[in-house]
Amino acid sequence: MLQGEKKKYIYIIMAILGLVFLACFALTALFSDRTEEKPRRVAVLMSGESRRGKLLGLQQGLAELGFMEGNHIVYQIVSAGENRLRLAELAWDLVRAEPDVVVALGGLEVDAAQQAVERRYKETGRTVGVVFAGVASATSRGLYQNPQQPRYITGVENLDAELSGKRLEYFKHLVPSLKKVGVVYEPGIVPSEQGVKFAQEAAQLLGVEVVKYPVRSPYDLLALETTLLPDACDGLLLMPSFMIESGGEVLYRLSLVKKIPVFGLRVKDASTYYFASFGPHVYHQGRQAARLVAKMLKQSSAEDIPVETPDRVELVINVDIARRIGVKLTPAQLHYADQLVGKDCQ
Known part of the structure; x- marks a missing residue:
């Protein structure tokens, strides 16, 4: 009897040891597979340090x-x-190396990436998925025809052109004396020209006259200091353009010298250079694009990932610049802002 009980316990112990062995083997195989799995390659194309936030x-x-x-x-x-x-x-060079995904951090970048992918497809019949982070007028650029079916490209549309009308509306609320607004845009750049149209539509409803200031080079931006005559306009509204957005220091100096408010597109614009801005934060555009990149890395096709619009847009007012150019803001006007920046608001 005792001998039988002893054998029974031996069998139980052997069974337990067998299960432990199998579990260890399974875990070893699992972690071995993960260890051997190669990291996915994410290629990032950026025009310069201005895209660092994204x-x-x-x-x-x-x-x-x-x-x-x-x-x-x-x-x-x-x-x-x-x-x-x-x-x-x-x-x-990036597309030819066939990474798992290419991330384009702006409009100039996605235009170049699209041309490269189409060239690669003609040569090899293969494509590379592209995710853009914060691009204006994506449909007009030919990135996709239907937002629900964006081919091999998907990403985050920043609505820069469409928001131009809303920017002018906020501008008028903050500066009620705004009768003539100077619209600074770059001819030949689709989002910039579209932004002018949206601004003109809003201006008609607001009773504001639009004065167009085309700039084709950084020298044209510099020339505004001399060509912008006194009383020519009551404020400057900036349109989407890589060149214009890169001219913050020039426009900041112009604003202080001419005592004229400048309304920009980005949170960082008002934080550094302008009286106010309304639009998405570049950092948040990068974070939002990360979700789409993650989906693509999990084997989803770009065609299955709809293009998104910004999760959030913010109105930012720089109270220091407002004071320096003589714009007086009431508590009710300041209440419009999602964020106030400057020493005077601390």
Whole structure:
């Protein structure tokens, strides 16, 4: 009897040891497979340091979604050093290397990436998925025809052109004396020209006259200091344009010298250079794009990932600049702002 009980316990112990062995084997195989899995390659195309905020948002967003650099993904980040003429060559080099996804951090970048992917498709019959982070007038650029079916490209549309009318509306609320607004735009740039149309439509409803100031080069921006005559307009409204957005220091100086308010597109614009701005934060655009990149890395096709609009847009007022150019703001006007910046608001 005792002998039988002893054998029974031996069998139980052997069974337990067998289960432990199988569990250890399964775990070893699982972690071995994960170890051998190669990190996914994420290529990032940026025009220059002006896109750094989007890049930081992208990287942090992917990390929070479980895609850690070095373990799960490897970045290949190339910058054109603010020289837009280099973007086509850089985009082609990235696409030719066939990464898992290409992230374009702006309109100039996605235009170059699209051309590179289409060239690659003609040569090899293969495409590379592209995610854009904050692009204006994506439909007019030919990135997609139907927002629900964006081919091999998807991303975050920033609505820069469409928001031009709302910017003018806020401008009028903050500066009620605004009768003539100078619209600064870059001819030949689709979002810039579309923004003018939206601003003109809003101006008719607001009873504001639009004075157009086309700028075709950084020299034209500099020339505004001399060509902008006194009483020519009561404020400047900026349209989407990489060149105009890169001219913050020039327009900041113009604003102070002429005592004229300038209304920009980005949160950082008002934080640094302008009287006010309304639009998405570049960092948040990068974080939002990270969600789409994560979906693509999980084997989703770009055609299955709809283009998104900004999660949030903000009105920012720089109270220091308002004081320096002589714009007096009431508490009710300041209440419009999502964010107030400057020493005077502390």
